[in-house]
Amino acid sequence: MTRTYVTRREYDEWLNEAASLARALRYPITPDMVNDSAGIVFGDDQYAAFENGLWSREPYELMVIFEALNEPAVDGLPVSAAHGSEYSGLCDKLMIVHPGKFCPPHYHQRKTESYEVVLGEMDVFYGPEPVRVDDEETVTFSPMPAGSPWPDGVALPAGREDTYAALTSYVRLSAGDPKFVMHRKHLHTFRCPADATTPLVVREVSTYSHEPTEHAADKPAPLPTWAGLHDNAFLSPAANTGRLVTHIR
Amino acid sequence: MTRTYVTRREYDEWLNEAASLARALRYPITPDMVNDSAGIVFGDDQYAAFENGLWSREPYELMVIFEALNEPAVDGLPVSAAHGSEYSGLCDKLMIVHPGKFCPPHYHQRKTESYEVVLGEMDVFYGPEPVRVDDEETVTFSPMPAGSPWPDGVALPAGREDTYAALTSYVRLSAGDPKFVMHRKHLHTFRCPADATTPLVVREVSTYSHEPTEHAADKPAPLPTWAGLHDNAFLSPAANTGRLVTHIR
Amino acid sequence: MTRTYVTRREYDEWLNEAASLARALRYPITPDMVNDSAGIVFGDDQYAAFENGLWSREPYELMVIFEALNEPAVDGLPVSAAHGSEYSGLCDKLMIVHPGKFCPPHYHQRKTESYEVVLGEMDVFYGPEPVRVDDEETVTFSPMPAGSPWPDGVALPAGREDTYAALTSYVRLSAGDPKFVMHRKHLHTFRCPADATTPLVVREVSTYSHEPTEHAADKPAPLPTWAGLHDNAFLSPAANTGRLVTHIR
Amino acid sequence: MTRTYVTRREYDEWLNEAASLARALRYPITPDMVNDSAGIVFGDDQYAAFENGLWSREPYELMVIFEALNEPAVDGLPVSAAHGSEYSGLCDKLMIVHPGKFCPPHYHQRKTESYEVVLGEMDVFYGPEPVRVDDEETVTFSPMPAGSPWPDGVALPAGREDTYAALTSYVRLSAGDPKFVMHRKHLHTFRCPADATTPLVVREVSTYSHEPTEHAADKPAPLPTWAGLHDNAFLSPAANTGRLVTHIR
Numbered sequence: 001m002t003r004t005y006v007t008r009r010e011y012d013e014w015l016n017e018a019a020s021l022a023r024a025l026r027y028p029i030t031p032d033m034v035n036d037s038a039g040i041v042f043g044d045d046q047y048a049a050f051e052n053g054l055w056s057r058e059p060y061e062l063m064v065i066f067e068a069l070n071e072p073a074v075d076g077l078p079v080s081a082a083h084g085s086e087y088s089g090l091c092d093k094l095m096i097v098h099p100g101k102f103c104p105p106h107y108h109q110r111k112t113e114s115y116e117v118v119l120g121e122m123d124v125f126y127g128p129e130p131v132r133v134d135d136e137e138t139v140t141f142s143p144m145p146a147g148s149p150w151p152d153g154v155a156l157p158a159g160r161e162d163t164y165a166a167l168t169s170y171v172r173l174s175a176g177d178p179k180f181v182m183h184r185k186h187l188h189t190f191r192c193p194a195d196a197t198t199p200l201v202v203r204e205v206s207t208y209s210h211e212p213t214e215h216a217a218d219k220p221a222p223l224p225t226w227a228g229l230h231d232n233a234f235l236s237p238a239a240n241t242g243r244l245v246t247h248i249r
Numbered sequence: 250m251t252r253t254y255v256t257r258r259e260y261d262e263w264l265n266e267a268a269s270l271a272r273a274l275r276y277p278i279t280p281d282m283v284n285d286s287a288g289i290v291f292g293d294d295q296y297a298a299f300e301n302g303l304w305s306r307e308p309y310e311l312m313v314i315f316e317a318l319n320e321p322a323v324d325g326l327p328v329s330a331a332h333g334s335e336y337s338g339l340c341d342k343l344m345i346v347h348p349g350k351f352c353p354p355h356y357h358q359r360k361t362e363s364y365e366v367v368l369g370e371m372d373v374f375y376g377p378e379p380v381r382v383d384d385e386e387t388v389t390f391s392p393m394p395a396g397s398p399w400p401d402g403v404a405l406p407a408g409r410e411d412t413y414a415a416l417t418s419y420v421r422l423s424a425g426d427p428k429f430v431m432h433r434k435h436l437h438t439f440r441c442p443a444d445a446t447t448p449l450v451v452r453e454v455s456t457y458s459h460e461p462t463e464h465a466a467d468k469p470a471p472l473p474t475w476a477g478l479h480d481n482a483f484l485s486p487a488a489n490t491g492r493l494v495t496h497i498r
Numbered sequence: 499m500t501r502t503y504v505t506r507r508e509y510d511e512w513l514n515e516a517a518s519l520a521r522a523l524r525y526p527i528t529p530d531m532v533n534d535s536a537g538i539v540f541g542d543d544q545y546a547a548f549e550n551g552l553w554s555r556e557p558y559e560l561m562v563i564f565e566a567l568n569e570p571a572v573d574g575l576p577v578s579a580a581h582g583s584e585y586s587g588l589c590d591k592l593m594i595v596h597p598g599k600f601c602p603p604h605y606h607q608r609k610t611e612s613y614e615v616v617l618g619e620m621d622v623f624y625g626p627e628p629v630r631v632d633d634e635e636t637v638t639f640s641p642m643p644a645g646s647p648w649p650d651g652v653a654l655p656a657g658r659e660d661t662y663a664a665l666t667s668y669v670r671l672s673a674g675d676p677k678f679v680m681h682r683k684h685l686h687t688f689r690c691p692a693d694a695t696t697p698l699v700v701r702e703v704s705t706y707s708h709e710p711t712e713h714a715a716d717k718p719a720p721l722p723t724w725a726g727l728h729d730n731a732f733l734s735p736a737a738n739t740g741r742l743v744t745h746i747r
Numbered sequence: 748m749t750r751t752y753v754t755r756r757e758y759d760e761w762l763n764e765a766a767s768l769a770r771a772l773r774y775p776i777t778p779d780m781v782n783d784s785a786g787i788v789f790g791d792d793q794y795a796a797f798e799n800g801l802w803s804r805e806p807y808e809l810m811v812i813f814e815a816l817n818e819p820a821v822d823g824l825p826v827s828a829a830h831g832s833e834y835s836g837l838c839d840k841l842m843i844v845h846p847g848k849f850c851p852p853h854y855h856q857r858k859t860e861s862y863e864v865v866l867g868e869m870d871v872f873y874g875p876e877p878v879r880v881d882d883e884e885t886v887t888f889s890p891m892p893a894g895s896p897w898p899d900g901v902a903l904p905a906g907r908e909d910t911y912a913a914l915t916s917y918v919r920l921s922a923g924d925p926k927f928v929m930h931r932k933h934l935h936t937f938r939c940p941a942d943a944t945t946p947l948v949v950r951e952v953s954t955y956s957h958e959p960t961e962h963a964a965d966k967p968a969p970l971p972t973w974a975g976l977h978d979n980a981f982l983s984p985a986a987n988t989g990r991l992v993t994h995i996r
Binding site: 074118138142179183 | 323341430454
């Protein structure tokens with residue numbers, strides 16, 4: 001049976017190497033950004049990734065996120081405009097994904113994202129149509145592009161293949177490309193190509209990240225209506241819980 | 250009498266050198282970002298900066314902005330939350346300011362900003378209290394820090410000294426520092442120190458920039474209520490008009 | 499009639515922008531490296547480049563060299579091995595060439611060079627066979643590769659076309675390529691492609707540069723036999739003199 | 748009893764992370780530079796470093812060297828100057844040292860080096876006077892600076908403390924500092940400070956590296972007199988053998 005934890009040594013090596021890479025790329029890393037919520041393993045079954053290690057090129061769902069900014073941007077907002085403010089705000093993070101590894105398929109009801117590849121190449125997979133949430137009517141201004149069909153030979157995480165089925169659109173992003181916008185309510189995922197020579201390093205600028213991680217547990221809500229919001233809807237139930245706490249021994 | 254234009258050669262050299270610096274620093278510059286609205290001279294009287302050139306270290310108000318993203322982020326928004334959406338959205342730009350030069354004092358009713366110094370050092374000056382707009386009641390969650398008093402010897406643009414008077418708070422930002430948030434409705438400005446060896450290069454991640462520049466003139470409004478919004482309130486009247494068009498001969 | 503000088507303002511802008519680019523690319527620039535010998539115009543007729551400026555993309559021979567190291571490496575050499583030491587030593591410089599501009603065709607009797615492109619692309623043109631100097635017999639171990647024929651459409655500096663005729667081999671170098679070695683006694687030159695979006699930035703690691711520039715005039719010779727050596731043989735006589743002093747008004 | 752090898756997984760992770768860091772810092776890494784001689788463990792007793800891993804901050808002697816250039820520079824040399832040519836040539840390498848780790852104390856009879864810190868900080872320790880080799884008379888032109896005394900609290904590799912005793916001069920180098928020259932025949936070593944947040948990354952530009960590593964075993968000698976030269980004299984006998992082969996299981 002495979003293990004369901006990462007050792008302290010493995011975790012610290014993962015984070016320290018990732019933070020070094022981030023610093024080399026001039027991302028503004030402060031010491032508190034390198035913490036036990038920054039390395040994310042999306043579910044107990046994904047700790048098996050550490051049996052052969054981060055450079056095995058095997059498909060697993062795990063990544064590092066260094067978050068330099070998660071600003072609600074409610075200060076100065078007219079009280080009359082506070083309704084709906086949880087769709088707003090500013091988040092800036094650097095995501096570091098090893099070759100073959102994935103972010104798990106998910107969508108955000110509220111968060112709109114944009115990607116800027118800093119190092120390596122990024123395979124993005126997404127649903128071209130938004131997910132319908134409740135029966136709410138939504139605004140359409142500039143829909144997602146159709147994208148391309150998947151390339152051949154993308155190895156998916158074992159046991160989670162089904163969660164990728166609806167993400168039929170594909171695009172590969174490289175350093176220097178225009179920012180790529182992922183609208184809220186679109187299923188999406190991404191990976192670092194399995195044959196890459198470096199981890200994928202992506203800067204994500206987005207609206208506020210509502211994520212009740214261990215690290216964020218004791219922070220006050222900007223507005224009462226924001227309290228307890230969790231805006232990540234992962235298709236794999238195990239990823240939903242895995243996102244919030246990392247088992248380190 | 251001083252001139253009120255920049256020559257095509259001066260302008261192109263300014264923009265091409267700035268874009269080269271941005272590319273060297275890995276900012277995702279696409280050819281359409283290097284355009285005749287990217288180099289900004291904040292009013293007819295500021296073209297005098299070109300008499301001795303960008304490296305004279307004299308105080309003038311002019312800068313380059315390369316905008317990689319200005320995403321309204323309205324897609325997928327519930328129609329019921331569209332009210333107030335103009336306080337939201339995502340903008341990512343790189344600002345390049347030569348030694349001694351300033352961005353002119355201004356505030357945004359709607360835009361909240363954050364700064365990340367990429368190269369050089371940034372002198373930020375701001376009003377610690379928000380400007381009161383109409384009689385609207387606003388949200389307060391995490392007020393601006395008090396900052397420090399101004400250092401000695403900051404040479405201000407001639408004839409515009411008064412517009413800096415209310416910006417009594419000061420902070421110096423360097424590469425690697427935590428992101429610095431400037432809340433909406435706060436007067437602010439910044440400069441590159443006059444004795445710097447390089448231009449100041451700053452990444453600004455903010456909510457949507459409502460700026461009806463020449464370059465943006467023919468773009469449709471995301472929502473009818475956004476049409477014609479201009480969210481920059483410069484204290485110098487000449488800066489307000491100068492922001493929107495650059496006189497190049 | 500065209501002018502035979504660069505203005506102080508033009509020169510300082512050229513050098514300051516180049517030094518900023520070098521710093522952004524992490525080259526170790528110290529203040530004394532930014533001097534009046536760093537910007538090189540290879541002959542009186544090449545100052546015409548400043549009439550339309552560095553971004554005109556016209557072919558002229560001028561460039562910036564920031565020299566971080568020129569170490570004779572004679573300390574600790576056995577006295578018995580001092581003969582021939584002028585073929586040795588260590589030089590590290592960063593060369594910055596604007597679009598369309600060239601280094602003039604030349605060879606070094608003593609200096610072997612290597613190129614590492616840091617930003618942009620480098621068109622290298624060279625003579626595949628070494629120049630015969632006097633009747634000395636020379637060592638052959640790993641000859642220069644044959645290279646490719648010239649691409650079409652390379653605009654050469656007016657009046658100097660003949661000096662490029664014998665450099666029949668061509669190679670284009672990009673960032674990340676293996677270091678390219680140019681053996682001593684081979685005619686060579688290079689340019690930044692005329693349609694480039696940034697200046698070409700190249701690091702050259704070589705043996706000692708014997709160049710009696712104004713800036714180096716008062717430095718003692720490491721060994722008596724090195725005194726007065728000038729190891730640059732430019733095919734254009736005007737380039738030979740132009741290399742050593744820049745006319746700045 | 749401690750082990751005397753590094754596992755294939757540990758080795759590959761070490762090298763792949765180091766190569767990623769090198770690429771992020773724009774060093775020209777080609778696939779053949781990432782090989783089984785690039786990660787160096789200086790003696791059987793130093794493999795104990797892998798028990799707690801590279802981020803334990805414990806003092807051990809091990810490092811990564813990516814060599815982009817090792818050019819003998821004999822082509823075009825007059826036959827009459829070939830005597831002594833083994834003191835010449837050009838080598839360019841990137842060295843990556845984890846926090847607390849050292850290069851072992853050694854000197855080169857022939858090689859003169861220079862250091863350029865790319866990331867982090869470098870503690871250099873050296874003997875201010877050259878080592879006397881045989882009875883040869885040597886050239887003196889620009890002697891090594893005196894340096895400073897050692898700072899407090901430098902933890903040395905267990906069992907090898909004596910080999911550091913004669914290296915009484917100290918200097919700390921940072922990114923942007925002038926190149927620091929280490930003349931041939933001077934004892935020297937360096938480390939990454941134990942409390943560093945990133946590995947130390949240093950570019951070394953030097954004369955030719957005569958190192959008969961496994962990776963270099965089948966390369967022909969540029970001149971007959973160079974055959975079999977080994978120019979590294981480590982004070983720890985175990986380091987001398989450890990330099991040439993890495994035990995990977």
